Amino acid sequence: MTRFSHRRLRLAALLATASLAAGALTACSGDDAADTDTQTLTILSSFTTGNATGDHFNKLAKDFTAQTGIAIDVEEANTTDIANNYEASKLADEERDLVILNLTPDTSDWLPQGQVVDVKKYLDEWGLTDKIVPEAMTFWTQPDGVAGFPYTGFNWPVWYNTDLLKQAGVTEVPATVDDLIAASAKLRAAKIPPMVLGGAEWPVQNFITWMVQQFVQPDEAKQIFSKGGYCASPGAVKGLDLLGKLRDDGVFVDNVQGYTADQMTSAYFAGKAAMMPSGSWSYTEAPPAIASATELAGFPVSAGGAYTKPTAFQGHSNGFFLSPNGEKKIASVEKFIKFMYEQTTLQGWVSEGSQIMSVKNDILGSVTSTQPLVVKGNELAPKVDYLLLPDSYIPAGTDYAPAGSEFLGKKGQTGAEFCKTLDKLYQK
């Protein structure tokens, strides 16, 4: 026995040494040193390398360091997991100074829970409050203060491939739901799949709220999205019936209930669908031929509906959260945030990053993107009515997609039946 444990011990010691040596070789140890250095700002970012936003941000970070001597240490994470990542590091008091992320149901608890700091004071002191568009300020303001610095936004219309529409003999972008159904019939006759939708994933959730709002005013919609009650609302049922009608009249491509978000975009980009509801994040990804053939407009008007113009969404959900650790280095943070709101930086985001900034037009100055779709997207405003964005009202974890996918696959099911399924999602 003794002999054995002796040998074992030696083996364990050997192994431990080997591991430590390997660890020392592979990389410089941890990054803890960086936290004490006030000349370094640490950022957890959902702008990831390889995407337009991430690449542009990395460039800006270098410029900022060159200007101020303050180093920036960026950590990237996938949007799905970034909140977990931050909350875990906050628990260890090792959270990053700033977080670039959307204000969503997942992150809207951060300010009330003290995970992040109220930035109202800083927005005012640094003269930013007046630069930011009021809608963005409203979106980011919570009872406990302002959750972060609002930075970029998006719009979300319907894309129409005019080349394909013309091939089917449709010369005008559909203005009413009847036009849409007629256009779809012509497209089908010409063997062109009409409207594609990510029926198995989040696009269907958004599209359901889109249809519901055809017959429901914003105040009621707020109620329904946050608490449920589809069946109790005649307007909502009417909206769901509209979705059922589009499905039964063949507006969607075949088997639309199985499309993922990526398949939706690819189908449209490959010219295999003539219409698609999708947002500004895809503008720069469209192949040039598709982009030039695409016209952006709202979803067609319903007779007797809540809106007189075609409808679309817009939002201002992305920005910078400030952490308690970040507040300790507030001088560096101030320089960084001010840098991000300088006119040249803002203009760079538009011209090179093709983003929609949450700042007023006079602050932004005259700058246009080189991307045709970004330009078209910015011209939407007078032609459409913007709907209430459901994202901040639907509770975290309430996922319409499985139910929506089922509905899109069930020909003949009515809104009066579907509303029950949706209300069930809200049951405690």
Place this chain on the structure above:
Amino acid sequence: MAVATTTTVDKEPARSVVRTPRRRKRPSRFTPGLVGSYALVLVYAATLVLPLYWLFISAFKSQLDAVDAPFAPTFSSGFDNLTRVWDLLNLGDAMLNSLYITAASLAVTLVIAIPAAYALARSQGWIATLFERIYAMGFLIPGFAALVPTLLLAIQLDLFHTREFMILYLPASAQPLAVILLTQFMRTVPKELEESATIDGAGRFRVLRSIYLPLTMPGIATISILNFISFWNDYLYTLVIVGANAKVRTVQVALPTLQGNQGITDYALVCAGTLISVLPVFLVYAVLNRRMESALVQGALKG
């Protein structure tokens, strides 16, 4: 006595012993039933090769082709994806981090699991039963349910945001599977071998090393590859505990940053990254594959 000496890892003679009966059997090998089974296995194998084919060709095509024509070998972007993803994500460092965590964890796993399996295979008492029950419990905790307590432990130990915590944690999480499977393999070793060796004056550790280790090589190799894969592929724990800092992040933490939020993921790039990330696993598997077949020393013993 003589038996014990032949069995101590002397593989060459052992192999030749196996070969003789195999050659003898050959003429009667292919019965119709066997041919049918072979065909079925080949069909199944074909469905397994499909993902490899898909992964491989996707890594060499454009973003649009990857989703629009997933099974067509278009080779529309050559080696661009591979070099781009390597540079973008700094995959070299990430691979080293993964390798460090995986290799060290695997070593620790084996060092503590092998003696434990030996002990459980040869013990009968209530303590052995209790230990087996304790291990079985480990399978009943959903992995993500244990995340928060584990995170708290890492913070307590002052090992948050370090790779070293994973090297402590992963072997612990691997113990139930490793010990339970290895115990099964250890039980196949005939007791007579151990007894004759003990009479020879060999200590416990020598018995383990020179009788059990070689005879249970298929088991150890199996455990090694299983754990290598699960350590290498670990995502959630590594992300939350080690974090996403480029200096310490692993391949599995680096790759998902490619997946944008809103339906604009470049899947070709993701596939290129995935292809690079599975290469080490393949290498390890290729090395261990032969070891997963027994040298069949028992044949020598009984024959």
Place this chain on the structure above:
Amino acid sequence: MTAILDSPVVARPGGGKNRARTRDRGLIVFALPSVIWYLVFTIGPLAAMFIVAFMDWAGLAAPAKLNGTENVSRLLDDDRVLTALKNTGVHLAVSLPVIMVGAFMLGYFLNLKLPGHRVLRVIMFVPALISLSAMGMLFVAVLGPTGLVNSALEQVGLGEHATAWLADPTWAMPSLILVTIWSGLGFTGILFAARLSAIDDEIYAAAELDGANHWQKMWRVAYPICRDYFGVLTMLQYLWTLFGSAGMVLLLTRGGPGEATSTLAWLVYRFGFRSPEVGYSQTIGLVLFVLGIVGLVIIRRVFRARY
């Protein structure tokens, strides 16, 4: 099957237990490092699991408080849990027997060392080699509306049968089961092959002299020898399927369409990670825990396995 079970042709190796018993008593200390190491990292999660199940706790950052049996009564009223229980039952009842019997036969086959068996062994491991997220991408490409299956159907003129396999209420669960079998068969087959390779060729040779064919050698010779191991792998496969379905459901269907593929493990994940109801998620986790134990006891009885 039972007849075979009751007539083992070959006794388990390692007779003479009585003589060895006294000698082996102290050996258990060899297991201590492993057990202690394991407990240090598991006791916390295990305890936490039982406490959290009786808590109203939203998530990592939120305050937590005990709420007695509130979660349990909510669970009993929740028909989503009932649906998930049924789905879990169907998922297990079909995939487990197919995987176990198929994998055992596959393991036996690989062990015949026919030409090409080395290549086949490598191929069989593929599902384990490829990470779950890559697998998710792949299956969307195969079973999606414009995927491989549908284009194949169109090519052979069966285009009207094309459907969105993962989003079709009739086909979603069969698809999930098929993917489970597909990914488990080869892997478990390899595990069997490793164990079967320890069986002495002479034993098969003796059976051959009696005129046994492969089928008989497989079930009358090999199976009784490895029954313990078969039991252990059945247990593992049971638990992997029971708990692991969460990952597969997440990547393929997220429980849909409707609740067609919502399994218990998926619900644990959904409430724990999607909606911030970690407490309730763990209450459902307890149901899994109980199912796990019940399954283990049954499997242990059936195979009289020691693990």
